[in-house]
Amino acid sequence: MNLTEEIKRLKKEKNAVILAHCYQNIEIDEVADYVGDSLYLSQKAAQTDADIIVFAGVYFMAQTAKILNPDKKVLLPNMNSGCLMADMINVEQLREFKAKNKNVPTVCYINSTAEVKAECDICCTSSNAVNIVKSLNADEVLFLPDTYLGKWVEHKLGNVKVTTYNGFCPTHLRIRVEDIEHARKNYPYAKILAHPECSVEVTKLADFVGSTKDIMRYATESKEKQFVIATEKGVVDRLSRDNADKEFILIKDSIICPNMKWNTLEDIYNVLETETNEIFVDKDIASKAVGCINRMLDVSRIGAK
Ligand code: 13P
Ligand code: SF4
Numbered sequence: 001m002n003l004t005e006e007i008k009r010l011k012k013e014k015n016a017v018i019l020a021h022c023y024q025n026i027e028i029d030e031v032a033d034y035v036g037d038s039l040y041l042s043q044k045a046a047q048t049d050a051d052i053i054v055f056a057g058v059y060f061m062a063q064t065a066k067i068l069n070p071d072k073k074v075l076l077p078n079m080n081s082g083c084l085m086a087d088m089i090n091v092e093q094l095r096e097f098k099a100k101n102k103n104v105p106t107v108c109y110i111n112s113t114a115e116v117k118a119e120c121d122i123c124c125t126s127s128n129a130v131n132i133v134k135s136l137n138a139d140e141v142l143f144l145p146d147t148y149l150g151k152w153v154e155h156k157l158g159n160v161k162v163t164t165y166n167g168f169c170p171t172h173l174r175i176r177v178e179d180i181e182h183a184r185k186n187y188p189y190a191k192i193l194a195h196p197e198c199s200v201e202v203t204k205l206a207d208f209v210g211s212t213k214d215i216m217r218y219a220t221e222s223k224e225k226q227f228v229i230a231t232e233k234g235v236v237d238r239l240s241r242d243n244a245d246k247e248f249i250l251i252k253d254s255i256i257c258p259n260m261k262w263n264t265l266e267d268i269y270n271v272l273e274t275e276t277n278e279i280f281v282d283k284d285i286a287s288k289a290v291g292c293i294n295r296m297l298d299v300s301r302i303g304a305k
Contacts, residue, residue: 003265007031010272016052018268019044019065022212023234023260024056026241031268032056035238037212038110039125039300045069046297054271056263058083059279063114064293066279067286074279077267081259085197086111088167089145094119097142097165104163106142107133108292109149111169114281116144118288122295126196126211130156135299148172152196152203171257172197175230179251180205183228187249193218194230206230219243232257 008031011018019041020032029035034044038061045053045065052073055062058081066074089097094116098106108120109129117123124132126149133141133153141160143150145167154162175198183192184205193215194206203209208218212235219227219239229236230251239248271277281289 003269004030007265007269007272010269014052014272015050016054016272017044017048017050018054018056019061021057021061021234021260022216022238023232023257024263025261026234026237027265028056028263028268029238031265037125037127039127039211040213041065042068042110042125042293043297043300048072052272052275054268055279056268057081058086058259060086060111060113062279063281064110066281067114067117067289067293070281070283070286073275075271075275076263076277076279077271078262078264079277080262083111083259085109085145085167085169086113089116089165091115091119093165094144097144101140101142101163104140104142105136105138106144107136108144109146110293110296112145114285114289117292118285120144120292122299123292124296127213128296128300129153129196132296132299133157133160133162146197148199148203149196151200152209155200169197169257171232171255173199174254175199175202175251177201177205180230183249183251187226187228189224190226190228190247190249191219191222191224192228192230192251195232198230202230219246219248231255232260234260 018032020028020035046068053065054075062076106120108123110123110125130153143162144165147164150162150164191207193208194203226247228249233256236248236250
């Protein structure tokens, strides 16, 4: 059986769309309708008229797609695909965090559960975090779960106090100052591009800091020929495939998000065929969380004022 052809046939037969995050195993791009970062994919999820959405990403992404499309079937190819950062804060911990910082607007990274989104004012992705915080016109915001993305936003804005929860991405935190120093020594002419989930010490040393999409855009548009990439391996795989005249070096071999890599073509075929691994979200939670997500989509559509 040719898996790719079978998946394409099932997609057509069932009016399904496949959304794939750029940290996925690269062969998934062959069957995906849209490949991108979490902002792009949540925008595509909000716009689709397909009956079935297969989300090749991690759980919170599929859950967000379901919240935006309560009447559609949303399928996650492999149920092991969780996000360790999203699971670092639950509702009780969120309430405690808010109680310690009363009357401060709460911004949650899209890497969070539906229950947490339901009790936050607005969510953001790494692509729009700076604009989202700016759009609140506040002197102080609470930011969760990622302390590093929050601190990066604070540094970029300069005039907003960003009080962060102590969550983090274990994959991005594997990148150390020594790795950047090592890369500078071994590739003196390369540009070093880092994701804001990396530690403050690491992002300070990078030539460019940006979300998955911004890193890909920077590298594609740049006249430079060699880049060291301080984020997940999927970004290097796609940049190398699409820019044959440039060289992309993963900062170190271990920068792979194991949870993103669970989904395989077989899993996609199986869920499309059997319509299993469906994502459900409690109606009350979803009706509160949708406001948090839609406020973000509105700001991203209009741009920060
Ligand atoms: P993006 O917002 O850049 O897609 O990142 C999502 C993510 O999980 C990064 O680790
Ligand atoms: Fe979550 Fe980190 Fe994996 Fe992104 S790379 S999905 S933040 S664990």
